Amino acid sequence: MSISVLEALQPAKKPAMLVLMVVVGLFVGAWVHGQYFSDRSPIQPIEFSHTIHATDNSIPCQHCHIYADKTPVAGVPSVAKCMGCHNALPGVRESKEILKLVTYWENREPIPWIKVHDLPDYVHFTHKRHVKAGIECQECHGPVETMDRITRVATMRMPWCVDCHTENNVEHGRDCLTCHK
Amino acid sequence: MSKISRRDLLQYIGAGGIGAVGGVLYGEGVQRKVELLIPQVIPPEDYSPGVATWYNTVCNQCSAGCGITVRIREGKAKKIEGNPVHPISQGRTCARGQAGLNALYNPDRIRTPMQNVGQTGAGRFVEISWDEALTTVGSRISRLKIEGKANSVRLLSGQVRGHLDELFAQFMDLLGSEHYQQYDFTYPGTIRAANRISFGVEQLPYYDIKNADFLLSFGADYLGTWLSPVHHSLAYGHLRQGRAGQRGKTVQIEPRMSLSGASADEWIPARPGTEGLLALGIANAIVGAGRYLGSDRDQWSVALEAYSPSVVSGKTDVSEDIIVRIAKEFSDNKSSLAIAGGAAAAGTNAVATVVAVNALNYLVGNLNQPGGVIFNSNSAFSTMPSSNQASFQEMLDLVDAMESGEVEVLLVNDTNPVFALPDHVGFRRAMEKVALVVALSTFHDETTQMADLILPTSTYLESWGDDAPDPGVGFPVASISQPVIAKLYDAIPVGDIVLSMARQIGGELPVSMHWSSMEEFIKDRWREEYVSRASDGEDQDFESFWRAALEAGVWGQPGAIDSDPSVPSSASIIASIADPESKFAGNESDYAFVLHPYLTATFLDGRGANLPWLQEMPDPMTSVVYGSWAELNPVTADEMGIREGDILDIESPAGSIRVPALIFPAIRPGVVAIPIGQGHAEYGRYAKDRGVNPINIVAPLMDDQTGDLAWAATRVKVKATGERLHIIKTGGVSRTLGRQILGPSNDHS
Numbered sequence: 025m026s027i028s029v030l031e032a033l034q035p036a037k038k039p040a041m042l043v044l045m046v047v048v049g050l051f052v053g054a055w056v057h058g059q060y061f062s063d064r065s066p067i068q069p070i071e072f073s074h075t076i077h078a079t080d081n082s083i084p085c086q087h088c089h090i091y092a093d094k095t096p097v098a099g100v101p102s103v104a105k106c107m108g109c110h111n112a113l114p115g116v117r118e119s120k121e122i123l124k125l126v127t128y129w130e131n132r133e134p135i136p137w138i139k140v141h142d143l144p145d146y147v148h149f150t151h152k153r154h155v156k157a158g159i160e161c162q163e164c165h166g167p168v169e170t171m172d173r174i175t176r177v178a179t180m181r182m183p184w185c186v187d188c189h190t191e192n193n194v195e196h197g198r199d200c201l202t203c204h205k
Numbered sequence: 206m207s208k209i210s211r212r213d214l215l216q217y218i219g220a221g222g223i224g225a226v227g228g229v230l231y232g233e234g235v236q237r238k239v240e241l242l243i244p245q246v247i248p249p250e251d252y253s254p255g256v257a258t259w260y261n262t263v264c265n266q267c268s269a270g271c272g273i274t275v276r277i278r279e280g281k282a283k284k285i286e287g288n289p290v291h292p293i294s295q296g297r298t299c300a301r302g303q304a305g306l307n308a309l310y311n312p313d314r315i316r317t318p319m320q321n322v323g324q325t326g327a328g329r330f331v332e333i334s335w336d337e338a339l340t341t342v343g344s345r346i347s348r349l350k351i352e353g354k355a356n357s358v359r360l361l362s363g364q365v366r367g368h369l370d371e372l373f374a375q376f377m378d379l380l381g382s383e384h385y386q387q388y389d390f391t392y393p394g395t396i397r398a399a400n401r402i403s404f405g406v407e408q409l410p411y412y413d414i415k416n417a418d419f420l421l422s423f424g425a426d427y428l429g430t431w432l433s434p435v436h437h438s439l440a441y442g443h444l445r446q447g448r449a450g451q452r453g454k455t456v457q458i459e460p461r462m463s464l465s466g467a468s469a470d471e472w473i474p475a476r477p478g479t480e481g482l483l484a485l486g487i488a489n490a491i492v493g494a495g496r497y498l499g500s501d502r503d504q505w506s507v508a509l510e511a512y513s514p515s516v517v518s519g520k521t522d523v524s525e526d527i528i529v530r531i532a533k534e535f536s537d538n539k540s541s542l543a544i545a546g547g548a549a550a551a552g553t554n555a556v557a558t559v560v561a562v563n564a565l566n567y568l569v570g571n572l573n574q575p576g577g578v579i580f581n582s583n584s585a586f587s588t589m590p591s592s593n594q595a596s597f598q599e600m601l602d603l604v605d606a607m608e609s610g611e612v613e614v615l616l617v618n619d620t621n622p623v624f625a626l627p628d629h630v631g632f633r634r635a636m637e638k639v640a641l642v643v644a645l646s647t648f649h650d651e652t653t654q655m656a657d658l659i660l661p662t663s664t665y666l667e668s669w670g671d672d673a674p675d676p677g678v679g680f681p682v683a684s685i686s687q688p689v690i691a692k693l694y695d696a697i698p699v700g701d702i703v704l705s706m707a708r709q710i711g712g713e714l715p716v717s718m719h720w721s722s723m724e725e726f727i728k729d730r731w732r733e734e735y736v737s738r739a740s741d742g743e744d745q746d747f748e749s750f751w752r753a754a755l756e757a758g759v760w761g762q763p764g765a766i767d768s769d770p771s772v773p774s775s776a777s778i779i780a781s782i783a784d785p786e787s788k789f790a791g792n793e794s795d796y797a798f799v800l801h802p803y804l805t806a807t808f809l810d811g812r813g814a815n816l817p818w819l820q821e822m823p824d825p826m827t828s829v830v831y832g833s834w835a836e837l838n839p840v841t842a843d844e845m846g847i848r849e850g851d852i853l854d855i856e857s858p859a860g861s862i863r864v865p866a867l868i869f870p871a872i873r874p875g876v877v878a879i880p881i882g883q884g885h886a887e888y889g890r891y892a893k894d895r896g897v898n899p900i901n902i903v904a905p906l907m908d909d910q911t912g913d914l915a916w917a918a919t920r921v922k923v924k925a926t927g928e929r930l931h932i933i934k935t936g937g938v939s940r941t942l943g944r945q946i947l948g949p950s951n952d953h954s
Contacts, residue, residue: 045218050224054228057231063239099254134245139242
């Protein structure tokens with residue numbers, strides 16, 4: 025004579041399954057959001073491809089991001105910089121995306137790019153130091169040269185910063201005041 | 206495995222769907238706010254994002270001429286500090302200087318030229334183009350010039366120094382008009398006039414507070430508003446703590462305790478209007494006690510005969526003991542200095558008061574001595590016009606001229622006479638009679654409201670200019686004012702507007718005033734100065750000098766003193782000693798109180814009231830924020846049954862205002878003090894309709910000799926209206942509530 029626990033649980037089975045489905049749904053929803061709707065990889069005002077620029081045409085990073093080794097910020101290229109090349113290239117006005125650029129330029133308006141790599145204001149990060157230390161852009165930004173749409177690959181959160189500082193034995197790398205001043 | 210019914214399956218799918226939507230919403234919720242990365246369209250040449258550049262220029266928030274340095278990032282001004290190498294400010298600023306950013310980024314700035322299309326003063330302005338605006342002004346003025354009526358064109362400016370002053374003067378000269386004037390409520394005209402009488406030079410000398418041992422101030426709030434507050438604050442610090450083992454003493458004589466009074470060792474609330482008498486009483490005690498040993502001792506005795514301490518004591522309400530003791534301390538200290546300003550230099554006998562104070566300086570022999578009165582050398586600029594500052598009397602004349610239709614075109618630059626003159630003077634009314642009023646202004650103030658045409662001017666942070674600070678620092682100094690950021694809006698610096706007007710008017714104007722811009726003009730003038738000082742009379746090194754001067758923001762010649770170092774003779778001082786007691790408007794029986802309007806460390810004469818940082822800055826003495834108030838002595842208030850916040854009706858022979866009462870212990874009974882600066886009818890969202898303007902009830906009495914407004918010579922009556930208002934202040938209660946924070950005392954309050 026055996027008493028089955030499963031039998032006793034039978035009435036609770038359906039609600040439990042429902043809850044389970046909600047939980048699974050939550051994870052799926054969050055993943056889908058992260059993949060397709062998040063700030064990790066937002067849809068930009070112009071479908072700019074780093075693959076075309078950095079790989080196909082072998083333009084080095086700092087040709088456009090000219091401040092990376094000089095100032096705290098790498099610098100998004102000015103509209104004038106984009107047009108500097110595109111004005112001179114044959115047939116560029118035929119592409120839909122480049123026409124958008126031309127429109128911005130003719131209206132003398134900046135392109136409202138959406139920030140992908142952003143640190144809170146209380147973090148004192150400077151590109152200059154990292155570039156001077158010989159760190160490749162890709163170590164933090166991932167293989168940008170293969171991205172058709174820019175995607176954040178690192179968390180850009182404090183543990184990630186500190187891990188790298190620790191691994192590389194950065195002087196004062198774990199000192200609070202190095203980044204928070 | 207049991208089969209799942211179709212019904213259950215749908216429920217599970219539904220649950221999964223709800224979960225998925227929840228997951229997406231969660232993801233949306235935790236992600237950071239989308240920020241944009243806005244590139245420059247065309248980057249400026251010296252642009253590096255994230256890196257601050259500091260540019261040196263000159264502050265224009267008052268007329269002290271402090272050198273400032275402005276932090277620029279991404280082409281925007283972020284912070285103002287003092288220029289460390291500038292001898293006036295030495296790396297420091299005051300609150301008004303800091304608030305310069307509020308002027309630059311003020312939402313109420315005038316952005317385009319405007320024309321009045323309604324009745325004068327109705328404020329119906331429509332935007333027009335610069336071309337149209339300049340043509341309107343230019344054609345009008347050139348027609349008047351051709352008709353030989355150039356004198357009907359008047360230029361009224363705020364206090365302007367440096368080569369902009371010369372540009373204005375040249376413009377009016379070439380036009381053929383003799384009517385270029387400046388009006389600034391804070392201009393120390395009485396002090397300058399007194400110095401001409403006493404010392405033979407009409408100037409503001411360098412009052413060397415820094416090296417003094419004993420400072421006796423007659424009403425001059427040198428730490429808050431008098432002449433050059435930032436420089437004086439530095440000097441005060443040195444007087445107190447800058448010399449090992451030596452602490453200078455300061456005594457402040459004023460009916461209402463100012464910031465300087467609160468910082469003094471001794472505060473003497475003499476009867477208002479008798480400060481000069483007190484000075485003569487002290488002088489009498491110095492000479493009488495044999496503390497002055499000059500050969501002209503007898504002449505001094507005779508001149509001061511009528512001012513024995515006992516007589517003066519009765520008139521000033523300061524005890525004879527104090528007068529004699531101050532006289533002793535004043536003459537015993539090695540470097541004693543007496544200064545006068547504020548209300549003491551704004552009575553009907555203001556010049557006589559300052560002359561009396563000058564006499565004290567003479568008697569202790571501090572003229573041209575460290576810690577004394579050091580005469581400034583000539584201005585660093587050799588081509589400056591003489592002072593065009595209009596006295597109150599001259600402003601009344603201007604009002605008459607406008608009323609009688611003599612004025613066809615009135616150009617008003619950066620001054621607000623409608624606010625800074627009492628209402629009963631009728632400046633506003635008179636402006637209606639002028640055919641064309643052109644306001645050159647950054648902000649829409651009460652005077653601009655009456656204009657027919659508004660030409661928006663850039664702020665000092667966007668303009669070229671230069672300045673020779675007045676008072677100087679004892680040696681020649683000149684500062685360059687340079688734009689620290691690109692111009693905002695469709696406004697133009699006033700110098701460039703004048704040059705454009707000259708081109709528009711034509712004739713010999715654009716020939717003589719050939720500069721294409723203010724920058725070119727300033728550089729040209731500096732080149733001339735450079736050449737005149739260069740040993741070889743050449744300008745080959747000028748470019749490098751100019752770059753260095755621009756970078757430093759200032760040029761000076763420490764040690765070069767080309768003024769006459771000799772001490773002026775006493776004869777003129779003795780001869781000019783006159784009875785310095787002020788008369789008052791209103792008799793004492795009807796008007797029981799003396800009105801003590803005072804310039805505030807925040808708004809000065811009201812020009813700072815449109816800057817939000819200054820509006821929210823508590824008054825340093827009373828801690829009141831926003832609005833106006835009338836200070837009354839607690840005893841007086843008690844007798845009258847007035848409590849804090851009671852709205853008072855304050856009536857003078859010239860008018861009345863309503864203002865809430867503030868009980869303030871550091872004011873003499875029988876005096877009611879009201880801060881100047883609030884009470885604007887226009888002047889932007891932060892200033893408009895806030896508080897009252899005490900200048901409006903000042904009676905039209907003038908200093909006997911200069912014709913300057915005697916704004917501290919009005920009596921008032923005070924009456925509670927029965928209404929109340931909550932005064933906003935940051936200080937809690939002024940009593941110690943038994944906390945013994947003032948030391949072990951038997952304070953039971």
